[in-house]
Amino acid sequence: ETGVTQTPRHLVMGMTNKKSLKCEQHLGHNAMYWYKQSAKKPLELMFVYNFKEQTENNSVPSRFSPECPNSSHLFLHLHTLQPEDSALYLCASSFRQGPKTLSYEQYFGPGTRLTVT
């Protein structure tokens, strides 16, 4: 899984902690995504970045804050989370030929398993 990497793979944090998830893609892609995968629920798109610009915020609570410093790196900053935020957080990337064109299929990282206590 050298295409899209995520760190850490596992994270346990208290409700008052601040932590960050990191994603890095080595595929030359220019669009990056955060998804939340909870048990028995469909995959939820959280944020989309195209050419480093945020183009989608899918009604995500402000306790989740994304950052995309360049087209290869994506962060998800976490603070004052709730126990229901415990889930697998997946990063994905894809390629699009231009800002107004469709992007191709997405490639996923292995995920960060987050547990909020």
Next chain:
Amino acid sequence: AQSVAQPEDQVNVAEGNPLTVKCTYSVSGNPYLFWYVQYPNRGLQFLLKYITGDNLVKGSYGFEAEFNKSQTSFHLKKPSALVSDSALYFCAVRDMNRDDKIIFGKGTRLHILP
């Protein structure tokens, strides 16, 4: 609104038998369809896609999918199942109104019995 349905939560198949994982979709306009697989404690892996052209699409690990426009289906198939094919499979469709949003089905767990 675009949507995708996977009617089976779980599919059990004996090793060596053909397998089918079902998917139906609803879109306005032409569909862009995908299949992904997820192994335990891993992210989703892209298997194959249909955009246009031949209705039978070949993908990774010997999988293929058949696009059927009249039935709005995109079933995943493999002629001979392996135990290692046991995983969670997701069908997905691109939302053409929001071009970077891919809508995923809820997933079908495939068990290949030795």
